[in-house]
Amino acid sequence: MALDPPMPAAPGQIALFVDIDGTLLELADRPDTVVVPAGLAGLLHRLYDRLDGALALVTGRPLVDVAWLFPEFKGDAAGLHGAEWRCGGAKAAIHQDPKPLLAIAKRFEALAIAHPGLLVEHKGPSVALHYRHVPEAAVLVEAAMTAAMVELGPGWQLIAGKAVFEILPAAASKGQAIDRFLDHQPYAGRKPAFLGDDVTDESGFAAVLNHGGLAIKVGPGDSRAPYRLPSVTAVHHWLRQLAGGGKA
Ligand SMILES: [Mg+2]
Structure with missing residues:
Protein backbone atom coordinates (compact mmCIF):
# COMPACT_ATOMS: atom_id res chain seq x y z
CA MET A 1 0.00 0.00 0.00
CA ILE A 94 26.57 10.24 -23.56
CA HIS A 95 28.14 10.39 -27.01
CA GLN A 96 27.05 7.73 -29.39
CA ASP A 97 27.10 7.65 -33.17
CA PRO A 98 23.48 8.47 -34.13
CA LYS A 99 23.84 7.22 -37.74
CA PRO A 100 22.50 3.69 -37.15
CA LEU A 101 19.49 5.28 -35.48
CA LEU A 102 18.79 7.57 -38.46
CA ALA A 103 18.15 4.62 -40.77
CA ILE A 104 15.85 3.10 -38.19
CA ALA A 105 13.99 6.39 -37.70
CA LYS A 106 13.34 6.60 -41.46
CA ARG A 107 11.67 3.23 -41.30
CA PHE A 108 9.54 4.41 -38.38
CA GLU A 109 8.48 7.40 -40.49
CA ALA A 110 7.26 5.02 -43.20
CA LEU A 111 5.38 3.06 -40.54
CA ALA A 112 3.76 6.28 -39.32
CA ILE A 113 2.62 7.11 -42.85
CA ALA A 114 1.09 3.65 -43.19
CA HIS A 115 -0.61 3.99 -39.80
CA PRO A 116 -1.91 7.54 -39.37
CA GLY A 117 -1.82 8.64 -35.76
CA LEU A 118 1.60 7.13 -35.02
CA LEU A 119 4.10 9.85 -34.19
CA VAL A 120 7.87 9.63 -34.60
CA GLU A 121 9.79 11.92 -32.25
CA HIS A 122 13.39 12.59 -33.22
CA LYS A 123 15.49 13.58 -30.22
CA GLY A 124 19.03 13.37 -31.62
CA PRO A 125 20.60 10.46 -29.74
CA SER A 126 17.21 8.82 -29.31
CA VAL A 127 14.04 8.16 -31.29
CA ALA A 128 10.57 7.61 -29.87
CA LEU A 129 7.46 6.17 -31.49
CA HIS A 130 4.20 7.33 -29.89
CA TYR A 131 0.96 5.38 -30.38
CA ARG A 132 -1.40 7.27 -28.03
CA HIS A 133 -3.86 7.90 -30.89
CA VAL A 134 -3.72 4.35 -32.24
CA PRO A 135 -3.58 2.07 -29.19
CA GLU A 136 -4.42 -0.90 -31.42
CA ALA A 137 -1.00 -0.42 -33.05
CA ALA A 138 0.86 -1.15 -29.80
CA VAL A 139 1.79 -4.71 -30.84
CA LEU A 140 2.94 -3.55 -34.27
CA VAL A 141 5.03 -0.74 -32.78
CA GLU A 142 6.63 -3.05 -30.26
CA ALA A 143 7.48 -5.55 -33.00
CA ALA A 144 9.09 -2.81 -35.11
CA MET A 145 11.05 -1.59 -32.12
CA THR A 146 12.21 -5.07 -31.17
CA ALA A 147 13.36 -5.75 -34.74
CA ALA A 148 15.25 -2.43 -34.72
CA MET A 149 16.99 -3.40 -31.49
CA VAL A 150 18.22 -6.68 -33.03
CA GLU A 151 19.65 -4.66 -35.89
CA LEU A 152 21.26 -2.00 -33.69
CA GLY A 153 22.90 -4.50 -31.35
CA PRO A 154 24.41 -3.68 -27.96
CA GLY A 155 24.93 -0.08 -27.01
CA TRP A 156 21.23 0.73 -27.27
CA GLN A 157 18.24 0.12 -25.07
CA LEU A 158 14.51 -0.08 -25.72
CA ILE A 159 12.23 1.47 -23.12
CA ALA A 160 8.46 1.42 -22.90
CA GLY A 161 6.64 4.43 -21.50
CA LYS A 162 3.02 5.55 -21.56
CA ALA A 163 1.85 4.85 -25.14
CA VAL A 164 5.42 5.21 -26.39
CA PHE A 165 8.45 3.08 -27.15
CA GLU A 166 11.84 4.70 -27.31
CA ILE A 167 15.35 3.63 -28.34
CA LEU A 168 18.22 5.42 -26.66
CA PRO A 169 21.85 4.83 -25.67
CA ALA A 170 22.12 1.89 -23.28
CA ALA A 171 24.13 3.89 -20.75
MG1 LIG B 1 6.84 11.44 -16.95
Missing part, protein backbone atom coordinates in the same frame (compact mmCIF):
# COMPACT_ATOMS: atom_id res chain seq x y z
CA ALA A 2 1.57 3.25 -1.11
CA LEU A 3 1.70 6.05 1.43
CA ASP A 4 1.18 9.78 1.23
CA PRO A 5 4.62 11.35 1.02
CA PRO A 6 5.76 13.13 4.17
CA MET A 7 6.51 16.85 4.06
CA PRO A 8 10.23 17.23 4.80
CA ALA A 9 10.73 19.13 8.05
CA ALA A 10 13.87 20.80 6.74
CA PRO A 11 13.51 21.64 3.02
CA GLY A 12 16.96 23.21 3.14
CA GLN A 13 18.40 19.69 3.45
CA ILE A 14 16.52 18.27 0.45
CA ALA A 15 17.85 17.77 -3.09
CA LEU A 16 14.77 17.68 -5.30
CA PHE A 17 14.52 15.94 -8.67
CA VAL A 18 11.31 16.18 -10.68
CA ASP A 19 10.17 14.55 -13.92
CA ILE A 20 8.20 16.81 -16.31
CA ASP A 21 5.53 15.03 -18.38
CA GLY A 22 2.84 13.36 -16.28
CA THR A 23 4.43 14.77 -13.12
CA LEU A 24 4.76 18.58 -13.43
CA LEU A 25 2.62 18.78 -16.58
CA GLU A 26 -0.47 16.86 -17.63
CA LEU A 27 0.23 14.48 -20.52
CA ALA A 28 -0.91 15.82 -23.88
CA ASP A 29 -1.77 14.27 -27.23
CA ARG A 30 1.65 15.23 -28.53
CA PRO A 31 4.84 16.22 -26.69
CA ASP A 32 4.64 19.69 -28.27
CA THR A 33 1.05 20.39 -27.18
CA VAL A 34 1.56 20.25 -23.42
CA VAL A 35 0.29 23.21 -21.44
CA VAL A 36 2.38 24.89 -18.77
CA PRO A 37 -0.14 26.16 -16.21
CA ALA A 38 0.02 29.76 -15.09
CA GLY A 39 1.94 29.96 -11.86
CA LEU A 40 4.12 26.90 -12.39
CA ALA A 41 7.16 28.99 -13.34
CA GLY A 42 6.69 31.00 -10.14
CA LEU A 43 6.38 27.82 -8.07
CA LEU A 44 9.64 26.43 -9.53
CA HIS A 45 11.30 29.75 -8.79
CA ARG A 46 10.18 29.67 -5.12
CA LEU A 47 11.27 26.05 -4.80
CA TYR A 48 14.66 26.88 -6.27
CA ASP A 49 15.16 29.59 -3.65
CA ARG A 50 13.79 27.45 -0.82
CA LEU A 51 16.15 24.57 -1.74
CA ASP A 52 19.16 26.85 -2.27
CA GLY A 53 19.29 25.76 -5.89
CA ALA A 54 19.16 22.01 -5.23
CA LEU A 55 16.40 21.49 -7.79
CA ALA A 56 16.78 19.65 -11.08
CA LEU A 57 14.28 18.61 -13.75
CA VAL A 58 14.95 15.02 -14.88
CA THR A 59 13.11 14.25 -18.11
CA GLY A 60 12.98 12.07 -21.19
CA ARG A 61 12.77 15.24 -23.27
CA PRO A 62 15.90 16.81 -24.74
CA LEU A 63 17.36 19.71 -22.74
CA VAL A 64 16.25 22.18 -25.44
CA ASP A 65 12.66 21.32 -24.52
CA VAL A 66 13.32 22.21 -20.87
CA ALA A 67 14.45 25.67 -21.98
CA TRP A 68 11.39 25.97 -24.25
CA LEU A 69 8.88 24.91 -21.57
CA PHE A 70 10.50 26.72 -18.63
CA PRO A 71 12.50 29.63 -20.07
CA GLU A 72 12.84 31.31 -16.68
CA PHE A 73 13.93 28.18 -14.80
CA LYS A 74 17.34 28.74 -13.21
CA GLY A 75 17.87 25.21 -11.94
CA ASP A 76 19.66 22.25 -13.48
CA ALA A 77 18.33 19.53 -15.71
CA ALA A 78 18.98 16.11 -17.16
CA GLY A 79 17.47 15.34 -20.57
CA LEU A 80 16.91 12.27 -22.74
CA HIS A 81 16.55 10.05 -19.68
CA GLY A 82 19.98 11.10 -18.48
CA ALA A 83 21.84 11.03 -21.81
CA GLU A 84 22.15 14.84 -21.49
CA TRP A 85 23.00 16.50 -18.20
CA ARG A 86 23.82 20.01 -16.98
CA CYS A 87 24.61 21.24 -13.49
CA GLY A 88 25.76 24.80 -12.92
CA GLY A 89 28.66 25.20 -15.34
CA ALA A 90 29.24 21.44 -15.63
CA LYS A 91 27.89 19.41 -18.53
CA ALA A 92 27.93 15.77 -19.48
CA ALA A 93 26.51 13.79 -22.37
CA ALA A 172 21.39 6.51 -20.24
CA SER A 173 19.16 6.32 -17.18
CA LYS A 174 17.50 8.78 -14.87
CA GLY A 175 19.16 6.95 -11.98
CA GLN A 176 22.68 7.60 -13.21
CA ALA A 177 21.74 11.25 -13.88
CA ILE A 178 20.55 11.67 -10.28
CA ASP A 179 23.67 9.91 -8.96
CA ARG A 180 25.78 12.39 -10.92
CA PHE A 181 23.89 15.39 -9.48
CA LEU A 182 24.46 14.00 -5.98
CA ASP A 183 28.23 14.13 -6.59
CA HIS A 184 27.95 17.89 -7.22
CA GLN A 185 27.01 20.98 -5.23
CA PRO A 186 24.46 22.02 -4.11
CA TYR A 187 23.08 18.46 -4.13
CA ALA A 188 25.91 16.59 -2.40
CA GLY A 189 25.17 15.65 1.20
CA ARG A 190 21.47 16.40 0.94
CA LYS A 191 18.61 13.93 1.19
CA PRO A 192 17.35 13.33 -2.37
CA ALA A 193 13.69 13.21 -3.36
CA PHE A 194 12.44 12.23 -6.81
CA LEU A 195 8.92 12.55 -8.26
CA GLY A 196 8.05 10.68 -11.45
CA ASP A 197 5.11 8.96 -13.12
CA ASP A 198 6.44 6.43 -15.62
CA VAL A 199 8.40 3.21 -15.97
CA THR A 200 11.55 5.13 -16.91
CA ASP A 201 11.43 6.88 -13.53
CA GLU A 202 12.01 3.61 -11.67
CA SER A 203 15.81 3.89 -12.01
CA GLY A 204 15.54 7.37 -10.48
CA PHE A 205 13.52 5.95 -7.59
CA ALA A 206 16.21 3.29 -7.06
CA ALA A 207 18.91 5.98 -7.00
CA VAL A 208 17.22 8.13 -4.35
CA LEU A 209 16.31 5.08 -2.25
CA ASN A 210 19.99 4.05 -2.34
CA HIS A 211 20.76 7.41 -0.77
CA GLY A 212 18.06 7.03 1.88
CA GLY A 213 15.81 9.50 0.05
CA LEU A 214 12.16 9.91 -0.85
CA ALA A 215 10.79 8.12 -3.93
CA ILE A 216 7.36 9.42 -4.92
CA LYS A 217 5.37 7.79 -7.72
CA VAL A 218 2.72 9.94 -9.43
CA GLY A 219 -0.52 8.27 -10.54
CA PRO A 220 -1.39 4.58 -10.85
CA GLY A 221 0.86 1.64 -11.71
CA ASP A 222 3.37 -0.64 -10.02
CA SER A 223 6.41 1.06 -8.58
CA ARG A 224 9.28 0.51 -6.20
CA ALA A 225 8.54 3.98 -4.79
CA PRO A 226 7.09 3.74 -1.27
CA TYR A 227 5.17 7.00 -1.60
CA ARG A 228 2.42 8.02 -3.99
CA LEU A 229 0.73 11.21 -5.20
CA PRO A 230 -2.43 10.60 -7.23
CA SER A 231 -2.15 13.32 -9.87
CA VAL A 232 -0.28 16.26 -11.35
CA THR A 233 -2.53 18.53 -9.27
CA ALA A 234 -1.44 16.70 -6.12
CA VAL A 235 2.20 17.17 -7.17
CA HIS A 236 1.67 20.92 -7.47
CA HIS A 237 0.04 20.98 -4.04
CA TRP A 238 2.90 19.01 -2.44
CA LEU A 239 5.51 21.24 -4.12
CA ARG A 240 3.68 24.37 -2.94
CA GLN A 241 3.86 23.08 0.62
CA LEU A 242 7.56 22.35 0.21
CA ALA A 243 8.11 25.86 -1.18
CA GLY A 244 6.51 27.28 1.93
CA GLY A 245 2.87 27.67 0.90
CA GLY A 246 1.32 30.35 -1.29
CA LYS A 247 -0.25 30.12 -4.71
CA ALA A 248 0.99 27.86 -7.50
Whole structure:
Protein backbone atom coordinates (compact mmCIF):
# COMPACT_ATOMS: atom_id res chain seq x y z
CA MET A 1 0.00 0.00 0.00
CA ALA A 2 1.57 3.25 -1.11
CA LEU A 3 1.70 6.05 1.43
CA ASP A 4 1.18 9.78 1.23
CA PRO A 5 4.62 11.35 1.02
CA PRO A 6 5.76 13.13 4.17
CA MET A 7 6.51 16.85 4.06
CA PRO A 8 10.23 17.23 4.80
CA ALA A 9 10.73 19.13 8.05
CA ALA A 10 13.87 20.80 6.74
CA PRO A 11 13.51 21.64 3.02
CA GLY A 12 16.96 23.21 3.14
CA GLN A 13 18.40 19.69 3.45
CA ILE A 14 16.52 18.27 0.45
CA ALA A 15 17.85 17.77 -3.09
CA LEU A 16 14.77 17.68 -5.30
CA PHE A 17 14.52 15.94 -8.67
CA VAL A 18 11.31 16.18 -10.68
CA ASP A 19 10.17 14.55 -13.92
CA ILE A 20 8.20 16.81 -16.31
CA ASP A 21 5.53 15.03 -18.38
CA GLY A 22 2.84 13.36 -16.28
CA THR A 23 4.43 14.77 -13.12
CA LEU A 24 4.76 18.58 -13.43
CA LEU A 25 2.62 18.78 -16.58
CA GLU A 26 -0.47 16.86 -17.63
CA LEU A 27 0.23 14.48 -20.52
CA ALA A 28 -0.91 15.82 -23.88
CA ASP A 29 -1.77 14.27 -27.23
CA ARG A 30 1.65 15.23 -28.53
CA PRO A 31 4.84 16.22 -26.69
CA ASP A 32 4.64 19.69 -28.27
CA THR A 33 1.05 20.39 -27.18
CA VAL A 34 1.56 20.25 -23.42
CA VAL A 35 0.29 23.21 -21.44
CA VAL A 36 2.38 24.89 -18.77
CA PRO A 37 -0.14 26.16 -16.21
CA ALA A 38 0.02 29.76 -15.09
CA GLY A 39 1.94 29.96 -11.86
CA LEU A 40 4.12 26.90 -12.39
CA ALA A 41 7.16 28.99 -13.34
CA GLY A 42 6.69 31.00 -10.14
CA LEU A 43 6.38 27.82 -8.07
CA LEU A 44 9.64 26.43 -9.53
CA HIS A 45 11.30 29.75 -8.79
CA ARG A 46 10.18 29.67 -5.12
CA LEU A 47 11.27 26.05 -4.80
CA TYR A 48 14.66 26.88 -6.27
CA ASP A 49 15.16 29.59 -3.65
CA ARG A 50 13.79 27.45 -0.82
CA LEU A 51 16.15 24.57 -1.74
CA ASP A 52 19.16 26.85 -2.27
CA GLY A 53 19.29 25.76 -5.89
CA ALA A 54 19.16 22.01 -5.23
CA LEU A 55 16.40 21.49 -7.79
CA ALA A 56 16.78 19.65 -11.08
CA LEU A 57 14.28 18.61 -13.75
CA VAL A 58 14.95 15.02 -14.88
CA THR A 59 13.11 14.25 -18.11
CA GLY A 60 12.98 12.07 -21.19
CA ARG A 61 12.77 15.24 -23.27
CA PRO A 62 15.90 16.81 -24.74
CA LEU A 63 17.36 19.71 -22.74
CA VAL A 64 16.25 22.18 -25.44
CA ASP A 65 12.66 21.32 -24.52
CA VAL A 66 13.32 22.21 -20.87
CA ALA A 67 14.45 25.67 -21.98
CA TRP A 68 11.39 25.97 -24.25
CA LEU A 69 8.88 24.91 -21.57
CA PHE A 70 10.50 26.72 -18.63
CA PRO A 71 12.50 29.63 -20.07
CA GLU A 72 12.84 31.31 -16.68
CA PHE A 73 13.93 28.18 -14.80
CA LYS A 74 17.34 28.74 -13.21
CA GLY A 75 17.87 25.21 -11.94
CA ASP A 76 19.66 22.25 -13.48
CA ALA A 77 18.33 19.53 -15.71
CA ALA A 78 18.98 16.11 -17.16
CA GLY A 79 17.47 15.34 -20.57
CA LEU A 80 16.91 12.27 -22.74
CA HIS A 81 16.55 10.05 -19.68
CA GLY A 82 19.98 11.10 -18.48
CA ALA A 83 21.84 11.03 -21.81
CA GLU A 84 22.15 14.84 -21.49
CA TRP A 85 23.00 16.50 -18.20
CA ARG A 86 23.82 20.01 -16.98
CA CYS A 87 24.61 21.24 -13.49
CA GLY A 88 25.76 24.80 -12.92
CA GLY A 89 28.66 25.20 -15.34
CA ALA A 90 29.24 21.44 -15.63
CA LYS A 91 27.89 19.41 -18.53
CA ALA A 92 27.93 15.77 -19.48
CA ALA A 93 26.51 13.79 -22.37
CA ILE A 94 26.57 10.24 -23.56
CA HIS A 95 28.14 10.39 -27.01
CA GLN A 96 27.05 7.73 -29.39
CA ASP A 97 27.10 7.65 -33.17
CA PRO A 98 23.48 8.47 -34.13
CA LYS A 99 23.84 7.22 -37.74
CA PRO A 100 22.50 3.69 -37.15
CA LEU A 101 19.49 5.28 -35.48
CA LEU A 102 18.79 7.57 -38.46
CA ALA A 103 18.15 4.62 -40.77
CA ILE A 104 15.85 3.10 -38.19
CA ALA A 105 13.99 6.39 -37.70
CA LYS A 106 13.34 6.60 -41.46
CA ARG A 107 11.67 3.23 -41.30
CA PHE A 108 9.54 4.41 -38.38
CA GLU A 109 8.48 7.40 -40.49
CA ALA A 110 7.26 5.02 -43.20
CA LEU A 111 5.38 3.06 -40.54
CA ALA A 112 3.76 6.28 -39.32
CA ILE A 113 2.62 7.11 -42.85
CA ALA A 114 1.09 3.65 -43.19
CA HIS A 115 -0.61 3.99 -39.80
CA PRO A 116 -1.91 7.54 -39.37
CA GLY A 117 -1.82 8.64 -35.76
CA LEU A 118 1.60 7.13 -35.02
CA LEU A 119 4.10 9.85 -34.19
CA VAL A 120 7.87 9.63 -34.60
CA GLU A 121 9.79 11.92 -32.25
CA HIS A 122 13.39 12.59 -33.22
CA LYS A 123 15.49 13.58 -30.22
CA GLY A 124 19.03 13.37 -31.62
CA PRO A 125 20.60 10.46 -29.74
CA SER A 126 17.21 8.82 -29.31
CA VAL A 127 14.04 8.16 -31.29
CA ALA A 128 10.57 7.61 -29.87
CA LEU A 129 7.46 6.17 -31.49
CA HIS A 130 4.20 7.33 -29.89
CA TYR A 131 0.96 5.38 -30.38
CA ARG A 132 -1.40 7.27 -28.03
CA HIS A 133 -3.86 7.90 -30.89
CA VAL A 134 -3.72 4.35 -32.24
CA PRO A 135 -3.58 2.07 -29.19
CA GLU A 136 -4.42 -0.90 -31.42
CA ALA A 137 -1.00 -0.42 -33.05
CA ALA A 138 0.86 -1.15 -29.80
CA VAL A 139 1.79 -4.71 -30.84
CA LEU A 140 2.94 -3.55 -34.27
CA VAL A 141 5.03 -0.74 -32.78
CA GLU A 142 6.63 -3.05 -30.26
CA ALA A 143 7.48 -5.55 -33.00
CA ALA A 144 9.09 -2.81 -35.11
CA MET A 145 11.05 -1.59 -32.12
CA THR A 146 12.21 -5.07 -31.17
CA ALA A 147 13.36 -5.75 -34.74
CA ALA A 148 15.25 -2.43 -34.72
CA MET A 149 16.99 -3.40 -31.49
CA VAL A 150 18.22 -6.68 -33.03
CA GLU A 151 19.65 -4.66 -35.89
CA LEU A 152 21.26 -2.00 -33.69
CA GLY A 153 22.90 -4.50 -31.35
CA PRO A 154 24.41 -3.68 -27.96
CA GLY A 155 24.93 -0.08 -27.01
CA TRP A 156 21.23 0.73 -27.27
CA GLN A 157 18.24 0.12 -25.07
CA LEU A 158 14.51 -0.08 -25.72
CA ILE A 159 12.23 1.47 -23.12
CA ALA A 160 8.46 1.42 -22.90
CA GLY A 161 6.64 4.43 -21.50
CA LYS A 162 3.02 5.55 -21.56
CA ALA A 163 1.85 4.85 -25.14
CA VAL A 164 5.42 5.21 -26.39
CA PHE A 165 8.45 3.08 -27.15
CA GLU A 166 11.84 4.70 -27.31
CA ILE A 167 15.35 3.63 -28.34
CA LEU A 168 18.22 5.42 -26.66
CA PRO A 169 21.85 4.83 -25.67
CA ALA A 170 22.12 1.89 -23.28
CA ALA A 171 24.13 3.89 -20.75
CA ALA A 172 21.39 6.51 -20.24
CA SER A 173 19.16 6.32 -17.18
CA LYS A 174 17.50 8.78 -14.87
CA GLY A 175 19.16 6.95 -11.98
CA GLN A 176 22.68 7.60 -13.21
CA ALA A 177 21.74 11.25 -13.88
CA ILE A 178 20.55 11.67 -10.28
CA ASP A 179 23.67 9.91 -8.96
CA ARG A 180 25.78 12.39 -10.92
CA PHE A 181 23.89 15.39 -9.48
CA LEU A 182 24.46 14.00 -5.98
CA ASP A 183 28.23 14.13 -6.59
CA HIS A 184 27.95 17.89 -7.22
CA GLN A 185 27.01 20.98 -5.23
CA PRO A 186 24.46 22.02 -4.11
CA TYR A 187 23.08 18.46 -4.13
CA ALA A 188 25.91 16.59 -2.40
CA GLY A 189 25.17 15.65 1.20
CA ARG A 190 21.47 16.40 0.94
CA LYS A 191 18.61 13.93 1.19
CA PRO A 192 17.35 13.33 -2.37
CA ALA A 193 13.69 13.21 -3.36
CA PHE A 194 12.44 12.23 -6.81
CA LEU A 195 8.92 12.55 -8.26
CA GLY A 196 8.05 10.68 -11.45
CA ASP A 197 5.11 8.96 -13.12
CA ASP A 198 6.44 6.43 -15.62
CA VAL A 199 8.40 3.21 -15.97
CA THR A 200 11.55 5.13 -16.91
CA ASP A 201 11.43 6.88 -13.53
CA GLU A 202 12.01 3.61 -11.67
CA SER A 203 15.81 3.89 -12.01
CA GLY A 204 15.54 7.37 -10.48
CA PHE A 205 13.52 5.95 -7.59
CA ALA A 206 16.21 3.29 -7.06
CA ALA A 207 18.91 5.98 -7.00
CA VAL A 208 17.22 8.13 -4.35
CA LEU A 209 16.31 5.08 -2.25
CA ASN A 210 19.99 4.05 -2.34
CA HIS A 211 20.76 7.41 -0.77
CA GLY A 212 18.06 7.03 1.88
CA GLY A 213 15.81 9.50 0.05
CA LEU A 214 12.16 9.91 -0.85
CA ALA A 215 10.79 8.12 -3.93
CA ILE A 216 7.36 9.42 -4.92
CA LYS A 217 5.37 7.79 -7.72
CA VAL A 218 2.72 9.94 -9.43
CA GLY A 219 -0.52 8.27 -10.54
CA PRO A 220 -1.39 4.58 -10.85
CA GLY A 221 0.86 1.64 -11.71
CA ASP A 222 3.37 -0.64 -10.02
CA SER A 223 6.41 1.06 -8.58
CA ARG A 224 9.28 0.51 -6.20
CA ALA A 225 8.54 3.98 -4.79
CA PRO A 226 7.09 3.74 -1.27
CA TYR A 227 5.17 7.00 -1.60
CA ARG A 228 2.42 8.02 -3.99
CA LEU A 229 0.73 11.21 -5.20
CA PRO A 230 -2.43 10.60 -7.23
CA SER A 231 -2.15 13.32 -9.87
CA VAL A 232 -0.28 16.26 -11.35
CA THR A 233 -2.53 18.53 -9.27
CA ALA A 234 -1.44 16.70 -6.12
CA VAL A 235 2.20 17.17 -7.17
CA HIS A 236 1.67 20.92 -7.47
CA HIS A 237 0.04 20.98 -4.04
CA TRP A 238 2.90 19.01 -2.44
CA LEU A 239 5.51 21.24 -4.12
CA ARG A 240 3.68 24.37 -2.94
CA GLN A 241 3.86 23.08 0.62
CA LEU A 242 7.56 22.35 0.21
CA ALA A 243 8.11 25.86 -1.18
CA GLY A 244 6.51 27.28 1.93
CA GLY A 245 2.87 27.67 0.90
CA GLY A 246 1.32 30.35 -1.29
CA LYS A 247 -0.25 30.12 -4.71
CA ALA A 248 0.99 27.86 -7.50
MG1 LIG B 1 6.84 11.44 -16.95
